[in-house]
Every structure is written in structure tokens, then in C-alpha cells.
Amino acid sequence: DAGVIQSPRHEVTEMGQEVTLRCKPISGHDYLFWYRQTMMRGLELLIYFNNNVPIDDSGMPEDRFSAKMPNASFSTLKIQPSEPRDSAVYFCASTLGGTLKPYEQYFGPGTRLTVT
Amino acid sequence: AQSVTQLDSQVPVFEEAPVELRCNYSSSVSVYLFWYVQYPNQGLQLLLKYLSGSTLVKGINGFEAEFNKSQTSFHLRKPSVHISDTAEYFCAVSRQASGGSYIPTFGRGTSLIVHP
Numbered sequence: 495d496a497g498v499i500q501s502p503r504h505e506v507t508e509m510g511q512e513v514t515l516r517c518k519p520i521s522g523h524d525y526l527f528w529y530r531q532t533m534m535r536g537l538e539l540l541i542y543f544n545n546n547v548p549i550d551d552s553g554m555p556e557d558r559f560s561a562k563m564p565n566a567s568f569s570t571l572k573i574q575p576s577e578p579r580d581s582a583v584y585f586c587a588s589t590l591g592g593t594l595k596p597y598e599q600y601f602g603p604g605t606r607l608t609v610t
Numbered sequence: 611a612q613s614v615t616q617l618d619s620q621v622p623v624f625e626e627a628p629v630e631l632r633c634n635y636s637s638s639v640s641v642y643l644f645w646y647v648q649y650p651n652q653g654l655q656l657l658l659k660y661l662s663g664s665t666l667v668k669g670i671n672g673f674e675a676e677f678n679k680s681q682t683s684f685h686l687r688k689p690s691v692h693i694s695d696t697a698e699y700f701c702a703v704s705r706q707a708s709g710g711s712y713i714p715t716f717g718r719g720t721s722l723i724v725h726p
Contacts, residue, residue, distance in 0.1 A: 498653070525711065536716070536717075536718040536719055537654075537700065537716045537718075537719065539716075542713065544711065549707070550707070550713075585653055585654070587653070587654075591711035591712075592711065592712060595642065595661050595712070596642045596661075596704035596711075596712030596714070597712075598644065598656040598659065599646075599654070599656075599714060601653030601654045601655065602653050603651075603652055603653050604651075604652075604653055
């Protein structure tokens with residue numbers, strides 16, 4: 495398997511523009527997570543899905559952020575409109591949802607977003 | 611609620627010296643603990659995990675960690691570090707979310723800097 499795939503790897507945009515980040519999880523994994531990493535706040539969980547359904551979006555910072563998972567092999571995180579404080583590295587991760595024990599998360603390489 | 615505290619934000623060490631990265635957790639139920647490593651410009655990857663059994667857990671790249679229930683700690687150690695171990699290290703504890711699956715909570719991370 496190619497692992498978790500994220501695109502683009504780098505994104506530079508101007509304030510006010512719409513930004514869409516993409517993620518393809520590992521085939522067969524039923525959980526998908528979106529994280530944001532900054533120096534100030536560390537690694538923050540934004541939202542996670544189970545079988546394409548959003549389960550917990552309490553980490554999404556504002557209504558400007560939205561995430562979708564239209565099928566088991568694709569998810570998007572959209573920011574509209576973007577602001578300079580959204581600059582961060584955004585990670586997607588996937589895992590199997592075990593109820594008897596936890597499984598490890600597999601992370602993508604991340605998308606480095608810069609909003610000017 | 612579960613939380614993870616990584617006591618050191620940065621740990622500088624010379625090559626071939628031993629190192630310990632500290633992690634304490636709080637949990638009211640059984641815990642499952644992980645250490646992840648993040649090399650520069652990459653996503654996180656699993657270093658080792660404790661699910662049950664022996665409290666001394668061995669991982670990749672010569673790292674090991676010891677689960678100490680009485681002290682609620684899961685410190686990561688390596689007897690002799692290499693330059694290539696320079697990375698960010700994250701401790702995580704898994705909590706059982708609604709629906710029964712396990713969701714990780716990550717610490718803020720510890721930056722290990724190995725000097726020649």
C-alpha cells in the first residue's frame with residue numbers, strides 16, 4: 495500500500511481565498527482524522543470520520559473550516575475564507591477502528607499551508 | 611478524560627549519550643500508550659506501543675519505553691543516540707470513544723536534538 499496520500503504538499507495562498515486539502519486513506523481503514531500542527535498549539539485534532547461519517551468535529555476552529563468524506567477513499571478539508579492564522583501543517587491520518595484494542599494511526603506527509 | 615503531559619519541550623544531547631524523554635498521563639480507566647516519531651518534514655510514525663503484558667516495551671531504532679502504572683508514566687529511552695534520531699517525539703494515550711473505538715490524545719511533543 496502507498497500509505498496515506500495528501501495533496502498538495504505545499505500551498506501558498508492569499509488571505510480570503512478558498513483552500514482545499516485532500517487526503518486518500520489507506521485502503522481498508524475505517525477511521526480518518528484531520529490534524530493541524532503549529533508551533534504555538536502543537537498537534538490538534540480537528541475532526542474524525544468513521545465509515546465516512548463525521549463523528550467529532552469539536553476541534554474545528556471556526557465555521558470557515560469544513561470537512562467531507564464522500565467515500566471511503568477520499569476526504570477534503572476546506573477553509574473558506576482563509577486567514578494568515580490558518581498557516582500550519584495539516585495532517586491526515588487513518589486507522590482501523592478496534593473496539594478491543596487501539597490500532598496505530600498512519601499519518602500522511604502533511605500539507606504545509608501558508609496564507610499571506 | 612485522558613490527557614498526556616510531555617515534561618520537556620526540548621532535549622539536547624550529544625551523540626552516543628543516553629536519553630530519556632518523559633511522558634506522564636492521566637486516565638481513570640485502562641490505558642493504552644504510544645510513542646510516535648516525526649522526522650523533519652514528515653508525518654508521524656509509530657515508534658512503539660503498550661497495550662498489555664510486559665511493562666518494558668521495545669520499539670524500532672533501539673528505543674524502549676517502560677509503563678509505570680503507579681507513577682502514571684511512560685518514559686522513552688535509548689542507551690546511545692545517533693544524529694539520525696534528531697526528531698520530534700510524541701507520546702499518546704488512547705481513549706475509548708462513543709461507539710467503542712479508541713481515539714488517541716497526543717502530547718505537545720518533545721524535540722530531541724542530537725549534537726555531534
